[in-house]
Amino acid sequence: QITLKESGPTLVKPTQTLTLTCTFSGFSLSTSGVGVGWIRQPPGKALEWLALIYWNDDKRYSPSLKSRLTITKDTSKNQVVLTMTNMDPVDTATYYCAHRQLGIAYAFDIWGQGTMVTVSS
Amino acid sequence: DIVMTQTPLSLSVTPGQPASISCKSSQSLLHSDGKTYLYWYLQKPGQSPQLLIYEVSSRFSGVPDRFSGSGSGTDFTLKISRVEAEDVGVYYCMQGIHLPITFGQGTRLEIK
Numbered sequence: 001q002i003t004l005k006e007s008g009p010t011l012v013k014p015t016q017t018l019t020l021t022c023t024f025s026g027f028s029l030s031t032s033g034v035g036v037g038w039i040r041q042p043p044g045k046a047l048e049w050l051a052l053i054y055w056n057d058d059k060r061y062s063p064s065l066k067s068r069l070t071i072t073k074d075t076s077k078n079q080v081v082l083t084m085t086n087m088d089p090v091d092t093a094t095y096y097c098a099h100r101q102l103g104i105a106y107a108f109d110i111w112g113q114g115t116m117v118t119v120s121s
Numbered sequence: 122d123i124v125m126t127q128t129p130l131s132l133s134v135t136p137g138q139p140a141s142i143s144c145k146s147s148q149s150l151l152h153s154d155g156k157t158y159l160y161w162y163l164q165k166p167g168q169s170p171q172l173l174i175y176e177v178s179s180r181f182s183g184v185p186d187r188f189s190g191s192g193s194g195t196d197f198t199l200k201i202s203r204v205e206a207e208d209v210g211v212y213y214c215m216q217g218i219h220l221p222i223t224f225g226q227g228t229r230l231e232i233k
Contacts, residue, residue: 037222046213047162047170047215049223062221064221096169096170104179105160105175105176106217107176107217108170109175111171114169
């Protein structure tokens, strides 16, 4: 059974750096065809894809946020970490991590519960 | 970026009646590998999105067969043959062929 859980601060100040951790079980990020992505959702708004990392350490970012994002993985700890610099109130959102696999056309098939991040001074 | 446009943005359906949601992409979602990378998700109130359909028409594990997907190229449809109370929430289409991955703006389904 695949599970993912996001963790990190609930409140950050403008200009600070946000660090979120996705801790997962039920799969390995060293298995070919597997990836983990980050998606966010501002309150009452639609979903926005942020970043992806694959089993081979291939990393992809949303072009609009690329300069602010870094995604890394720690295969031994079953974790993926997303950092976002220079946080702004418009970055207030629920942040989700999700499992992605080749076997189902690279769908985000299993999502974490999400973690709400508020950016405010 | 590929723009995903959903219609309608909301619909109210009587239990037992069908429902249909359209999703149009600004570019073809057909890959050179022959697959079309179009997905449908349902976000129930207070929950994370859950995968319903992948590759246009393949139902994900555990998804009831009253949900079906169809379409090709740039035009796609999600149909619910008989809406049930548990189907309330916001439905999103998503494309995964071109980066950045993009979602539709969502369609809210409520029960009459």
